Amino acid sequence: MATVDIDLPHVKDHDHDPHHHGPAKGIGRWLFTTNHKDIGSMYLIFSLCMFLIGGLMALIIRAELFQPGLQLVEPEFFNQMTTMHGLIMVFGAVMPAFVGLANWMIPMMIGAPDMALPRMNNWSFWILPFAFLILLSSLFMEGGAPNFGWTFYAPLSTTYGPPSTTYFIFGVHIMGISSIMGAINIIATILNLRAPGMTLMKMPLFVWTWLITAFLLIAVMPVLAGVVTMMLMDIHFGTSFFNAAGGGDPVLFQHIFWFFGHPEVYIMILPAFGIISEIIPTFARKRLFGYPSMVYAVASIALLSFIVWAHHMFTVGMPLVGEVFFMFATMLIAVPTGVKVFNWVATMFRGSMTFETPMLFALAFVVLFTIGGFSGLMLAIAPVDFQYHDTYFVVAHFHYVLVPGAVFGIMAGVYYWLPKWTGHVLNESLGKFHFWMSFVGVNITFFPMHFVGLAGMPRRIPDYALQFADFNSIASVGAFIFGLSQLIFVYNIIHNARVGEKATAQVWDGAHGLEWTVPSPAPYHTFSTPPKVD
Amino acid sequence: MTKAMMALGLSLASSSALADWQVNLNQGVTEISRDIFDLHMLIFWICVVIGVGVFGVMFYSIFMHRKSKGAQAAHFHENTTVEVVWTVIPFVILIGMAIPATGTLMDMYDTSEADVDIQITGYQWKWRYQYLDEEIDFFSNLSTPREEIYNEAGKNPNYLLEVDNPLVIPAGKKVRFLITANDVIHSWWVPHFAVKKDAIPGFINESWVRVDEPGVYRGQCTELCGKDHGFMPVVVEVKPQAEYDAWVAAQRAKKAALAEAASQSYSVDELIAMGEGVLSTGHAPPVMR
Incomplete structure (x- = not known):
């Protein structure tokens, strides 16, 4: 066990080590901090900013699509918006939010004093704002921002890409380095800093899901780095990896991209599974049903995620045997995913439930993520995918798993743990108001997209045929409801986190786990002496 | 300005007059498009049945097993039989789904003997x-x-x-x-x-x-x-x-x-x-x- 008891009385008598007295003062605290709580907060605030910027771009898209015809933006700019919206939400909002939650919670959940590699922790956060400054600055460059979709398929992104593509590649490299360092840190922390008695199969599920996610990150972020480097070579150094005229293969790009991209999908959902698995038992006042099978389900989803990538490519002209393999492998994922949903429902069954804001978000997660899972199962059926592929049905599917899936999971986690972070209880009525507005908004936005997709509307188009008009108007109205209701969230966490009622240590009466044994707000340093877990 | 307003009115009028509320795939006009439509409906109804079952139990618990109704939490947290059953059943359903899908796929890939x-x-x-x-x-x-x-x-x-x-x-x-x-x-x-x-x-x-x-x-x-x-x-x-x-x-x-x-x-x-x-x-x- 690497944990060493350094919290000796005589150390406290000296002033030269400010870390034992709380945070440093001023901006230096944030620039030079190695404290997991500070770094967690910075990740979360950064993620919230990106969520709002990416959301603004989504609203520009939905405003343009409110009715047929080109009203507000030109197709060039529309494509930049779809691209940047996707990149910012995936790499700027969802992933850093989970890393922020991991920073805050993993040490407190396993009884560790901090992350295992605190200086690297600081660096992995601080390069992130620069990656996104580079990416966002491309909006103001000649030729505009990247406009080839967040999947940046070659040769549209290489031979035919705007000059800013090089900046985009540099940005992706920095994000990748940040993610890999974050993942190394999380694995090192979980494997080395658990309190005595905290065996692997006693770890909270949030810790388990993050351990597995971190391995996924280490496995696939280098692949992403590789594919963007090959793009860089094609653009500037005369190679032809993806250029058919030079003997390359544009489809090779897609294979490499999705070998990264599919595990990436699970990187964005597994930690949410963990959060939901913490929240439902708390508010059902009943132990999580089937803990071991939950762990095995997450692990098998992670393993399967490496052999399903080409289900994103059913229409590229793969050989028949490839289609069949990827169809079967993809359908297999439904089994462990189903186990998770069944276990959550079995946890609620014969519980003693209450419905505070975190629980509302968790319940909505279970229902709406499952709907996204159903459409995912439909998309897995290769012959039918020829009709769904690259239509709004796909847009509906992945927004159902990412917005009421990943994003609701993050929000549930924030509502659940924020009292522990700030020491103040959030305003319940405001939280519930935020929940219901988001719930209604999200469904009005994304449910009609199933319909227009099935009716034949392709994705990533700035203008559409008349038969798609009505559902598009409805979706746009929903998007503005959802977007504006996030201001309630911002207000609630900023305002009430300061002035709300004082929180107790346990905060929620059904909550169990080490994080609820420390006072609220959690002291700047927790578990300097490892707790004993039995 | 007036011209723009007129154009807006015109486009609104024409879009509402011509738009429809289609919510499903087209059956299409070929044998394969109809096969695909049938597969689509089959998997859709499988999802609906599973969804009704899962959400049914979930909402039953939400309404019946709430603290405000005095529900006391039970203490069970695992049941191997149940867990095996709900792992195996989806697996069997999926196999049943994949077989006809493979057949359709083979038809789609048969580009031989074209006129x-x-x-x-x-x-x-x-x-x-x-x-x-x-x-x-x-x-x-x-x-x-x-x-x-x-x-x-x-x-x-x-x-x-x-x-x-x-x-x-x-x-x-x-x-x-x-x-x-x-x-x-x-x-x-x-x-x-x-x-x-x-x-x-x-x-x-x-x-x-x-x-x-x-x-x-x-x-x-x-x-x-x-x-x-x-x-x-x-x-x-x-x-x-x-x-x-x-x-x-x-x-x-x-x-x-x-x-x-x-x-x-x-x-x-x-x-x-x-x-x-x-x-x-x-x-x-x-x-x-």
């Missing part, structure tokens, strides 16, 4: 159709006027789904498509045929269709291909064999006339007159500025 071969090439942002046996070769551009796109005129019913030269194929014949691209990746899709195949530069993909019902079928490019990705529709006219033959003959005659005209010499005035004709037919893509 007509047509090469389809995607360009930024138009389609080129080459009939390999007939020496017919033409481009197909969006024909929606830019006034309609910029809301300066009312939108016609086929807004964005109309082209100058549609692809023409014979009814009841197996038509094989050889699909490729000249610049970036495009994807050629006609929903009623359930044919969607990526057009990839340097590679040739195959697909096929046999349509018994003559008519006009419309689709779009479905792979983001740059600025005017939303403005390169696919229109296919399926004609009875006799009409198709007549069309082929007419295309050949047109080609012969062109070849004839190309070998003539013209005066400057004649050339100017012909040039005006080309410009006013609007062969420049309408959205380009």
Whole structure:
């Protein structure tokens, strides 16, 4: 066990080590901090900013699509918006939010004093704002921002890409380095800093899901780095990896991209599974049903995620045997995913439930993520995918798993743990108001997209045929409801986190786990002496 | 300002009059499109049944097992039998689903013994159709006027789904498509045929269709291909064999006339007159500025 008891009385008598007295003062605290709580907060605030910027771009898209015809933006700019919206939400909002939650919670959940590699922790956060400054600055460059979709398929992104593509590649490299360092840190922390008695199969599920996610990150972020480097070579150094005229293969790009991209999908959902698995038992006042099978389900989803990538490519002209393999492998994922949903429902069954804001978000997660899972199962059926592929049905599917899936999971986690972070209880009525507005908004936005997709509307188009008009108007109205209701969230966490009622240590009466044994707000340093877990 | 308001009113009126509330896939007009539709409905109903079961239990718990009703939490937290059952049952359902799906897939991949071969090439942002046996070769551009796109005129019913030269194929014949691209990746899709195949530069993909019902079928490019990705529709006219033959003959005659005209010499005035004709037919893509 690497944990060493350094919290000796005589150390406290000296002033030269400010870390034992709380945070440093001023901006230096944030620039030079190695404290997991500070770094967690910075990740979360950064993620919230990106969520709002990416959301603004989504609203520009939905405003343009409110009715047929080109009203507000030109197709060039529309494509930049779809691209940047996707990149910012995936790499700027969802992933850093989970890393922020991991920073805050993993040490407190396993009884560790901090992350295992605190200086690297600081660096992995601080390069992130620069990656996104580079990416966002491309909006103001000649030729505009990247406009080839967040999947940046070659040769549209290489031979035919705007000059800013090089900046985009540099940005992706920095994000990748940040993610890999974050993942190394999380694995090192979980494997080395658990309190005595905290065996692997006693770890909270949030810790388990993050351990597995971190391995996924280490496995696939280098692949992403590789594919963007090959793009860089094609653009500037005369190679032809993806250029058919030079003997390359544009489809090779897609294979490499999705070998990264599919595990990436699970990187964005597994930690949410963990959060939901913490929240439902708390508010059902009943132990999580089937803990071991939950762990095995997450692990098998992670393993399967490496052999399903080409289900994103059913229409590229793969050989028949490839289609069949990827169809079967993809359908297999439904089994462990189903186990998770069944276990959550079995946890609620014969519980003693209450419905505070975190629980509302968790319940909505279970229902709406499952709907996204159903459409995912439909998309897995290769012959039918020829009709769904690259239509709004796909847009509906992945927004159902990412917005009421990943994003609701993050929000549930924030509502659940924020009292522990700030020491103040959030305003319940405001939280519930935020929940219901988001719930209604999200469904009005994304449910009609199933319909227009099935009716034949392709994705990533700035203008559409008349038969798609009505559902598009409805979706746009929903998007503005959802977007504006996030201001309630911002207000609630900023305002009430300061002035709300004082929180107790346990905060929620059904909550169990080490994080609820420390006072609220959690002291700047927790578990300097490892707790004993039995 | 008034003009803009009028255009807005016009577009609103036309869109609400013509829009519909279609919520499902089209059954389509080919055997394969109908097979796909059936698979789609099958998997949909499987999802509905599972969903009703899972959400049923969940909402039952939400209403019955709540603290405000005095519910006491039970203490069970595992049950091996139940867990094995709900792992095995989905697995069996999925196998049952995958078998017919594989059959349909095999039919879709059987491009042998075609009666007509047509090469389809995607360009930024138009389609080129080459009939390999007939020496017919033409481009197909969006024909929606830019006034309609910029809301300066009312939108016609086929807004964005109309082209100058549609692809023409014979009814009841197996038509094989050889699909490729000249610049970036495009994807050629006609929903009623359930044919969607990526057009990839340097590679040739195959697909096929046999349509018994003559008519006009419309689709779009479905792979983001740059600025005017939303403005390169696919229109296919399926004609009875006799009409198709007549069309082929007419295309050949047109080609012969062109070849004839190309070998003539013209005066400057004649050339100017012909040039005006080309410009006013609007062969420049309408959205380009």
